[in-house]
Amino acid sequence: MAKRDYYEVLGIARGASADEIKKAYRQKAKALHPDSNKDNPNAETQFKEAGEAYEVLKDADKKAAYDRFGHAAFEGGMGGGGPRPGQGGQGDFASAFSDVFDDLFGDFMGARGGGGRGRAARGSDLRYNMRVTLEEAFTGLQKTINVPTSVSCTSCEGSGAEGGAEPSTCPTCSGMGKVRAQQGFFTVERTCPTCSGMGQIIQNPCNSCGGQGLVQKDRALSVNIPAGVETGTRIRLSGEGEAGMRGGPPGDLYIFIEVSKHALFEREETNLFCTVPVSVTAAALGGDIEVPTIDGGRSRVKIPAGSQSGRQMRLRAKGMPALRGGGAGDMFIELALETPVNLTSKQKELLREFEALSEDNNPESKSFFSSVKTFWDSMKG
Numbered sequence: 001m002a003k004r005d006y007y008e009v010l011g012i013a014r015g016a017s018a019d020e021i022k023k024a025y026r027q028k029a030k031a032l033h034p035d036s037n038k039d040n041p042n043a044e045t046q047f048k049e050a051g052e053a054y055e056v057l058k059d060a061d062k063k064a065a066y067d068r069f070g071h072a073a074f075e076g077g078m079g080g081g082g083p084r085p086g087q088g089g090q091g092d093f094a095s096a097f098s099d100v101f102d103d104l105f106g107d108f109m110g111a112r113g114g115g116g117r118g119r120a121a122r123g124s125d126l127r128y129n130m131r132v133t134l135e136e137a138f139t140g141l142q143k144t145i146n147v148p149t150s151v152s153c154t155s156c157e158g159s160g161a162e163g164g165a166e167p168s169t170c171p172t173c174s175g176m177g178k179v180r181a182q183q184g185f186f187t188v189e190r191t192c193p194t195c196s197g198m199g200q201i202i203q204n205p206c207n208s209c210g211g212q213g214l215v216q217k218d219r220a221l222s223v224n225i226p227a228g229v230e231t232g233t234r235i236r237l238s239g240e241g242e243a244g245m246r247g248g249p250p251g252d253l254y255i256f257i258e259v260s261k262h263a264l265f266e267r268e269e270t271n272l273f274c275t276v277p278v279s280v281t282a283a284a285l286g287g288d289i290e291v292p293t294i295d296g297g298r299s300r301v302k303i304p305a306g307s308q309s310g311r312q313m314r315l316r317a318k319g320m321p322a323l324r325g326g327g328a329g330d331m332f333i334e335l336a337l338e339t340p341v342n343l344t345s346k347q348k349e350l351l352r353e354f355e356a357l358s359e360d361n362n363p364e365s366k367s368f369f370s371s372v373k374t375f376w377d378s379m380k381g
Contacts, residue, residue, distance in 0.1 A: 003071050006053035014067065018058065025054040123150070123242035123251035130255050132225060134262040138294050138320055140227035147221055147253065150214040152243040156206035160213035167200035175199040214243055223255060228323035230267070233257040265294060270329025272319045276301075277338045283307045291333055293318050301333050308364070309337035 007014050010024040028050040030036075037043030056062045065073035126149055132141070152158035161167055169175040173192035177199040181188050191197040205211030221240060229235075234256055241251025259267070266273045276291055286305030290298050293315070301313055312332050319329030343351070 004049065005070075006057055006066060009049055009053040010057070016057075021054065021057050025050060025058075121245035121248040123244040123248065125251040126241045126253045128253060128255045129258065130223075130225075131258045131260055132229070133260050134265060134267065134294065135296075136225070137229050137257075137259045138227060140229075141225050142222060143225060144220055144222050145255075146218050147240070148216065148218050150242040151217045151219070153206060153209035153213055153215050155208035156213065158213045158243065158245075159202075160206055160209065160211040161202045162204045162206050167202050170195035170199055170201050173199065213245055221253070225257070226323060228270070228321040229257045229259070230269070230320075230323070231257065231259045233323065264292060265331075267320060270320045270322055272329065272331045273334060274331065275334045275336050277336045278303060278307075280337055280339070283309075283335065283337050291315075293331060294320070303335065307335055309335060311335045 007016070010021065010028060012020055012024045016024070029047070032043050032047040032050060034044045034047060056066050062073075126147065128145060128147060130143070130145065153160075156162065159166065170177075170192060172194035173179050177192055177195065177197040178189050179192050181190065192199075195201050202211045206213070209215050219240075221237070223235070223237070225235070234254055237253040237255065239250045240253035243250050264274055272294060274291060276289060278289065282289070282303060284306060286303050286307070288300050288302050291301055293299055295318075299315055299318065301315070303313075312334050315331040315333065317328045318331035321328045340347070
């Protein structure tokens with residue numbers, strides 16, 4: 001059976017453009033797909049026939065040969081690039097269907113059009129690590145930072161071409177950014193070696209940026225650090241990352257906060273803890289002590305008589321502010337009883353005298369040693 005004319009198969013005129021050929025094949029492929037035509041026994045044959053026609057007509061060299069010699073161009077060695085007898089056009093059909101699949105779904109999947117990628121590519125995001133003091137985290141601050149980044153070249157306006165000229169379509173991949181090679185039944189797709197997947201090439205690269213469209217430069221940015229930040233807080237500055245390739249949108253800058261350790265305060269979320277040493281005498285007799293607060297002020301705290309080491313007292317709303325509002329945390333004062341050292345003979349004598357008179361003034365010691373005696377007695381039994 002003689003093969004039908006490829007133009008007739010796709011329903012187009014001989015002078016049809018590349019876009020008209022692709023559009024016609026898209027319509028045929030959708031209309032004749034076997035999955036949608038289970039009641040039509042000829043659908044699969046017609047489907048493959050359309051793929052074979054498109055594989056030839058989409059290629060400028062094959063199309064020229066076909067226009068001149070018809071089907072004979074691909075028989076007996078003429079041209080040698082079309083469907084081979086006995087193959088049914090299946091190998092080339094896979095490549096043809098891959099084209100139309102890209103066209104149908106490429107925009108949705110983000111895989112279509114290497115040329116589009118070449119014209120505009122989003123810039124990379126940047127990370128900047130910033131260390132602040134606890135006092136700065138308490139008050140918040142505005143800080144100027146220097147960020148080394150890539151910015152759009154002013155000489156070529158980011159195009160990469162001298163004088164800001166538009167890049168030209170890559171002749172190897174026709175702007176797709178990828179090339180296909182037939183390996184048996186399969187069609188293998190690779191990044192175009194000429195344009196490195198960009199889909200475009202620059203004939204006359206810009207002298208300032210070497211055709212990249214970007215130059216390295218330090219930028220000074222003013223950053224507002226809100227009160228209440230803590231280690232791990234991330235601040236996003238939209239559009240302050242690296243410039244996009246060839247006019248693409250810039251990336252973002254992410255600032256990661258690290259709050260330095262403090263000499264006096266320890267932080268747990270919005271609460272602060274401060275360990276205050278007190279003498280044994282002050283803990284026993286009680287009294288007032290003065291403690292620092294994170295805002296630079298002072299607060300007086302009353303120590304109850306008989307306080308033990310580790311006792312905590314709370315100062316409400318003297319902690320860190322909540323990052324997104326909602327008041328402030330509390331500050332906790334923890335007592336640490338300090339044992340006197342380097343005692344004089346007189347002090348030692350007074351302490352021994354005091355100890356002899358304090359047999360009934362140490363309830364915790366009395367309870368502990370009573371438990372120890374009970375334990376030892378039970379072990380003997």
